[in-house]
Amino acid sequence: MNIGQASRASGVSAKMIRYYEQIGLVRPAERRDNNNYRSFDERNVNELRFIKRARSLGFSVDEITNLLSLWRDRARPSRDVKSIADQHVAELEGRIAEMQAMADTLRHLSGCCAGDDRPDCPILADLASGDPTVGERRREAARPFGG
Amino acid sequence: MNIGQASRASGVSAKMIRYYEQIGLVRPAERRDNNNYRSFDERNVNELRFIKRARSLGFSVDEITNLLSLWRDRARPSRDVKSIADQHVAELEGRIAEMQAMADTLRHLSGCCAGDDRPDCPILADLASGDPTVGERRREAARPFGG
DNA sequence: CTTGACCTTCCAGCGATGGGAAGGCGCATC
DNA sequence: GATGCGCCTTCCCATCGCTGGAAGGTCAAG
Numbered sequence: 001m002n003i004g005q006a007s008r009a010s011g012v013s014a015k016m017i018r019y020y021e022q023i024g025l026v027r028p029a030e031r032r033d034n035n036n037y038r039s040f041d042e043r044n045v046n047e048l049r050f051i052k053r054a055r056s057l058g059f060s061v062d063e064i065t066n067l068l069s070l071w072r073d074r075a076r077p078s079r080d081v082k083s084i085a086d087q088h089v090a091e092l093e094g095r096i097a098e099m100q101a102m103a104d105t106l107r108h109l110s111g112c113c114a115g116d117d118r119p120d121c122p123i124l125a126d127l128a129s130g131d132p133t134v135g136e137r138r139r140e141a142a143r144p145f146g147g
Numbered sequence: 148m149n150i151g152q153a154s155r156a157s158g159v160s161a162k163m164i165r166y167y168e169q170i171g172l173v174r175p176a177e178r179r180d181n182n183n184y185r186s187f188d189e190r191n192v193n194e195l196r197f198i199k200r201a202r203s204l205g206f207s208v209d210e211i212t213n214l215l216s217l218w219r220d221r222a223r224p225s226r227d228v229k230s231i232a233d234q235h236v237a238e239l240e241g242r243i244a245e246m247q248a249m250a251d252t253l254r255h256l257s258g259c260c261a262g263d264d265r266p267d268c269p270i271l272a273d274l275a276s277g278d279p280t281v282g283e284r285r286r287e288a289a290r291p292f293g294g
Numbered sequence: 295c296t297t298g299a300c301c302t303t304c305c306a307g308c309g310a311t312g313g314g315a316a317g318g319c320g321c322a323t324c
Numbered sequence: 325g326a327t328g329c330g331c332c333t334t335c336c337c338a339t340c341g342c343t344g345g346a347a348g349g350t351c352a353a354g
Contacts, residue, residue: 004299023341036301036349057249057253060340075266076268077265078267078271082261085257095246096247099205102239105204106239107236115230123229126200182318
């Protein structure tokens, strides 16, 4: 299989396949002698599918590196896999809570805003105040996503 | 005020103040004649606080550009502000739902995983299958955060 | 021979931020 | 006056996961 076929078979774009190889997430694909094209087999495609599914569950490339090596290790303790998953769930929950707090605050402010032609606006008032006691509840200001 | 004092007064790092100026989020600060240092007044600091608060609520720099210009416009219709806020809430909710779906799936899988010395692991099995019918409920695979 | 689909590498960008180098400026102290 | 410290300046690089594009090699069909 060429990269395009592997891409269609796995659902991972050719660009990403090359990228994953470049950063060492997958081992460099074999090359054809005549034209230097990458050559993929079913095994490679399965790995790509694994990666795609893991990405869709929000795992980072680093985490997937670990998951892949556990997957390849027939003697892995399932404890190790579970640990990675649980850690990731905790991180997701943390980020969800942050965004939930943002959304709650904004919903409250928006609910207080007439949303008409008049200029008075509690949303702007909150932003302008910078005072963290105006909104509903917001003890520790959630930092923006990027972390 | 020099940039360091403005930074401490606003809670925005000096690095970010320069960056915000560079990308045009805030107007270029005045410069002192003798040493070319930036010079800030209360108004600038208030703007920086506004930005900081807006960032902490997850608004993008683009959205903040609009919020700032509405803030400066005494004749703004509060409708415009509310619209930006509501749109942002909707986006937050969308991302929360995606991450919630990831977390739900992972919690389910983790709950099915013994997490001991044995190698059998439903988490890996799910990742390996790539089949979207294994997990709990997961119609449209949520794409990872980045968009 | 040309066309078009494929493949290759390399380079640059996104968004918001942190880190650091290399150098100028100002003040205090020896 | 030299030294040192802390502040300021600009500039470039890294993050993370990916997308886009340029410039060029390869291959099969018309």
